[in-house]
Amino acid sequence: MPQKHLLTRRLLGTTAVATAMTGVAARAQIPQPKDVQTAIAPAPSFPGNLDMNLDVNGRQHRLSLDPRTTLLDALRDHLGLTGTKKGCDHGQCGACTVLINGVRMNSCLSLAASREGDKIVTIEGLADGEKLHPMQTSFVHADAFQCGFCTPGQICSAVGMANELKRGVPSAVTIDVAAAPTASVDEVRERMSGNICRCSAYPNIVAAILAATEGVTK
Amino acid sequence: MATVIGMPIDRIDGPAKVTGKAIYAADVGADKPVFGAIATATIAYGSIKSIDASEARRQPGVLLVWTHENAPAQAPWVPKAEDPFARPKPQLDSKKIQYYGQPVALVVATTFEAAREAAALIDVTYEKGEGVFDLENAGKDTKTPKQDNVGKPAASKVGDVDMAMRTGFVSVDETYKTPYQNHNQMEPHASTAIWDGDKLTVHCAVQLVESAHACIATTLKLPPEKVEIVAEFIGGGFGGKLPVYGDAILAGLAARELKRPVRVVLTRQQMAHVTTHRGASVQRVRLAAQRDGTLTAIAHESLAQTARADDFVEPIVASTRSLYAAPNRFTQQRTAVLDLPIPGSMRAPGEAIGLLALEQAIDELAVKLDMDPIALRLKNEPKDDPEKHIPFSTRNLVACLQQGADRFGWNKRNPKPGANRQGQWLVGMGVAAAIRGNFLRKAEAKVTMTSAKTATVEMDMTDIGTGSYTIFAQIAAETLDIPVEAVTVKLGHSSYPDTPGSGGSFGASSCGAALLDACQKLKARLDKGEGPQGLTAMGKAAPGDDYKKYAQFAYGAHFAEVGVDADTGEVRLRRMLGVFDAGRILNAKTARSQLIGGMIWGVSSALYEEQPLDLRFGSFMSVDLANYHVPVHADIPSVEAATLKEFDRHANALGSKGVGELGICGAGAAVANAVYNACGARVREYPITVDKILPALS
Missing domain, CATH: 3.30.365.10 (Aldehyde oxidase/xanthine dehydrogenase, molybdopterin binding domain)
Structure with a gap:
């Protein structure tokens, strides 16, 4: 028989609730019906759960989670931030890329509990209210996606990559590692190769990133 | 009338996709979802001798463990049907193993971590048979079929x-x-099933909503009107999401049993064997x-x-x-x-x-x-089709x-x-x-004037990344002579008009032609002074004689x-x-x-x-x-x-x-x-x- 779950559930913290849409409106306003909501899991407490504080998109969240919970699953299943996608759960596809203190990271490879004290930014935290981040705008104009599933990861990765260029971090294709790298086609292709797009929007993604990172160098 | 069809406009679902607001099947949380994990066979041919799920059942947070010994009865599989994707797809219905990776158990638990651990603790012993695996040495299992999968002579x-x-x-x-x-779409196959009274809604990653609707309703022995399939966003299809798989069936069954929403997602590793x-x-x-x-x-x-x-x-x-x-x-x-x-x-x-x-x-x-x-x-x-001579x-x-x-x-x-x-x-x-x-397939479309200057399009068609949302907005805008921004496109619900869905590159033409027909009918009535608000028209498309008279x-x-x-x-x-x-x-x-x-x-x-x-x-x-x-x-x-x-x-x-x-x-x-x-x-x-x-x- 199924194990009876003895401990009480606690709904912890304040969570940002993104609202789902049905139907795609060409106009800016997206219909927001009540019947579909993004994931807010019950956050069940087991013996051995860890209490933790996560700083996500500028908001503090207090959670009590199974210590095995990855940052990706914490975001998706416990904070309702489903914009970050699970493509492989093994750090092989990049769909779950988020920014940790401005540095891109596969959130499926990081345990949530290890991210206490870090500033976590997800795809939901990039736009300034209704105003899209320049990388997001650029992706739309360049048609830098098709199915859209890898897109949050591609965009977070691209924003993190632009930060790397600003900091002067060289890559495997940087010819002069002492010089400031620039956002060239070769640099972008090399640095974005951790983000797979099975629809293969690669040429458009590179175009979008180049347009958005114009002039971004050290 | 301004030309809109064909113009290189940005995808109208673009902002949703770049902000994380586009909701895919595994993103639907509803209220308190619980998590299903599938365990799969480790032999390719034979049968299950015994399953010991006691350790799995003892795990904290486990709500349900199903194997072929206790899974609910479902409609039996049938080898042939006009729509192969609408056939029943019973899960955990037999001890027989027909391929490596076949689902053999489902665990549902209150957390993803608990479900996955419990699924890994299920101990299966098999009676292993001798399978035939080698394409070039299949002996008597090499066949000469009469027809291919689309009904053409082989x-x-x-x-x-x-x-x-x-x-x-x-x-x-x-x-x-x-x-x-393997297709290896970026989105693993996923289903979130929600029961509301006697009605089941399954949010699933599927290309053909109508076929999925028939398959799930038949398999679960439910009246079609008691089942709704929703697939508003699909993270890549490429043919691998033409059928539904065990995730959809098992999520539906478990949600009924537990009286709460259940989400089942295949792992990347499972996709290689569980799906086509x-x-x-x-x-x-x-x-x-x-x-x-x-x-x-x-x-x-x-x-x-x-x-x-x-x-x-x-x-x-x-x-x-x-x-x-x-x-x-x-x-x-x-x-x-x-x-x-x-x-x-x-x-x-x-x-x-x-x-x-x-x-x-x-x-x-x-x-x-x-x-x-x-x-x-x-x-x-060639001057004409070299074999059909048309x-x-x-x-x-x-x-x-x-x-x-x-x-x-x-x-x-x-x-x-x-x-x-x-x-x-x-x-x-x-x-x-x-x-x-x-190819062209039968399709229907509905268009409604929601105000004097705005319209809504409804079809059970999907957008698997192809751009369906956008081209339908363009067709409606040009035909009704309203701005693209004034068109709302609603896709991916089985309650919307029937379409063939996304597959075989027939989606845009079949659904687009049906929508064009609907919009032309609506425009004719608007021009006569009817409406506008609330005025609705249905349109249709179907392959005619030109698909027999011409090689396309x-x-x-x-x-x-x-x-x-x-x-x-x-x-x-x-x-x-x-x-x-x-x-x-x-x-x-x-x-x-x-x-x-x-x-x-x-x-x-x-x-x-x-x-x-x-x-x-x-x-x-x-x-x-x-x-x-x-x-x-x-x-x-x-x-x-x-x-x-x-x-x-x-x-x-x-x-x-x-x-x-x-x-x-x-x-x-x-x-x-x-x-x-x-x-x-x-x-x-x-x-x-x-x-x-x-x-x-x-």
């Missing part, structure tokens, strides 16, 4: 190919092999020609995998019947019935791998004739080849292999033709330039161009994206993709994205796609043809032919990896 014969092969000035008789492949794949193939191509390049014979025979658990005959040689003229012709498709996971459609089933063989064979013939491969193709351009609805392959050659700089190509060395790189160019059958295909020409490292044999794509004839283009921006995506799939099938089979166990070996190689950013340089201006009035009222699969057709052969031109290596076993090139370099 074989055709005109004249005498053997005689023509003996008497031709030159001939080619070669065998090509293509490997098992592209079967491996062995293809023999024979060509004979006169001294001037006139083909006297074309023969294309294929042997491909099908499964004991379900039959699928990929139409590998079908389009060979229509591509080039020749008086003597033979095509035949055979299958080997193997105890492997079930193969199915994967982006351009048939042409995608058929052209890898045929279009390389044409290149080999050009070499033997010392003739330009474009000139050889032009020489054999006219083509439109056919602009010649223009694709000629315009592409001009744009690509084909005249700079040195036909001698290995003649163009640039430093470390041997550089070569290749060309190949694209052909893809054009989309065409293209691929040009690839590759570099082959003179020492290591590493192949790098340097640039690629495709020129396509796909009827009227409904959105130049999204169509280009789809064509480029298809071309890159072609590059992938030529150079990277392979799902190796372990013949000892009947299991696939590259079951994750580290080992199953698909291109990444660094592999893909400039890839460009252009389309001809065209309107195929026989195809449908919009004049459009599908573009989703056209781009892959022939693309890999162009790369293979470029590799030959670069370094002289003629690799007939895909993918073209360094081990197969090195012998030609030494």
Whole structure:
């Protein structure tokens, strides 16, 4: 028989609730019906759960989670931030890329509990209210996606990559590692190769990133 | 009326996709979802002797454990049906194991972590049988089917190919092999099931909402009106989400049992076996020609995998019947019935791998004739369909080849292999033709004026990344003479009007034509002074006689330039161009994206993709994205796609043809032919990896 779950559930913290849409409106306003909501899991407490504080998109969240919970699953299943996608759960596809203190990271490879004290930014935290981040705008104009599933990861990765260029971090294709790298086609292709797009929007993604990172160098 | 159809407008679902607000099946949380995890078989053939799930049941947070011993009764599977995707798909219904990775248990727990751990603790012992796994040594399990999966004859014969092969000035008789492949969409198959009273809603990652609706309702023995399927956003389909799988059925059943929403998502590793794949193939191509390049014979025979658990005959040689003229012709498709996971459609089933063989064979013939491969193709351009003897609805392959050659700089190509060395790189160019059958299916659409200036479109069609949302907004805007911004498009709910869904590149044309009909009817009534607010019209589309009277295909020409490292044999794509004839283009921006995506799939099938089979166990070996190689950013340089201006009035009222699969057709052969031109290596076993090139370099 199924194990009876003895401990009480606690709904912890304040969570940002993104609202789902049905139907795609060409106009800016997206219909927001009540019947579909993004994931807010019950956050069940087991013996051995860890209490933790996560700083996500500028908001503090207090959670009590199974210590095995990855940052990706914490975001998706416990904070309702489903914009970050699970493509492989093994750090092989990049769909779950988020920014940790401005540095891109596969959130499926990081345990949530290890991210206490870090500033976590997800795809939901990039736009300034209704105003899209320049990388997001650029992706739309360049048609830098098709199915859209890898897109949050591609965009977070691209924003993190632009930060790397600003900091002067060289890559495997940087010819002069002492010089400031620039956002060239070769640099972008090399640095974005951790983000797979099975629809293969690669040429458009590179175009979008180049347009958005114009002039971004050290 | 302003022209909107065809304009390269941004996707209207773009803002949702770049902000994380687009909701996919695994994103639907509803209220307190619990998590299902599937355990899968570790043998390929045999039966379950016993299952010990006691340890799994003891795990904290586990709510339910099902095996074949206690899973709810479901409708039995049936081998044949008009819509194969609507058939019942019972899960955990027997102790019989038909393929490695078959689901054998479901665990539902309050957290994902608990469900996954419990699923791993289920201990299954098997009675192992002797399965048949080897495509080329299947013995009596090698079959000669009468029809392919789309109902066309599996074989055709005109004249005498053997005689023509003996008497031709030159001939080619070669065998090509293509490997098992997996769709590996970025979104793993996922379902979130919610019961509300006696009604079940399943949010699932599926291309065909109508078929999924029928399959789930039938399997769970529910009245159709008590089931709603929702698929508003799908993270890639490519044919692998034509059916639904155990995640959808088991989520629905468990949600009913537990009286709460249940989410079941396949792991990346499970996708390789639980879902369909592209079967491996062995293809023999024979060509004979006169001294001037006139083909006297074309023969294309294929042997491909099908499964004991379900039959699928990929139409590998079908389009060979229509591509080039020749008086003597033979095509035949055979299958080997193997105890492997079930193969199915994967982006351009048939042409995608058929052209890898045929279009390389044409290149080999050009070499033997010392003739330009474009000139050889032009020489054999048929006046009408070479086997059906009916006219083509439109056919602009010649223009694709000629315009592409001009744009690509084909005249700079040195036909001698290995003649163009640039430093470390041997550089070569290749060309190949694209052909893809054009289809239309029955579809309905509804359009409603929601105010004097705004309209809403409803269809159960899906947008799997193709751009459906956007092109439907364009069709409605132009026809109703309102701005695109005034159109709301609602897709992916089974309660909306019936459509064939996304598959076979028929979605845009079938649904678009139905929507055009609806909007024209609505506009006529608006013009008479009816409405406007609340005025509704239904539209329809269906294939008419023109699909019997005319041979309907989309065409293209691929040009690839590759570099082959003179020492290591590493192949790098340097640039690629495709020129396509796909009827009227409904959105130049999204169509280009789809064509480029298809071309890159072609590059992938030529150079990277392979799902190796372990013949000892009947299991696939590259079951994750580290080992199953698909291109990444660094592999893909400039890839460009252009389309001809065209309107195929026989195809449908919009004049459009599908573009989703056209781009892959022939693309890999162009790369293979470029590799030959670069370094002289003629690799007939895909993918073209360094081990197969090195012998030609030494």
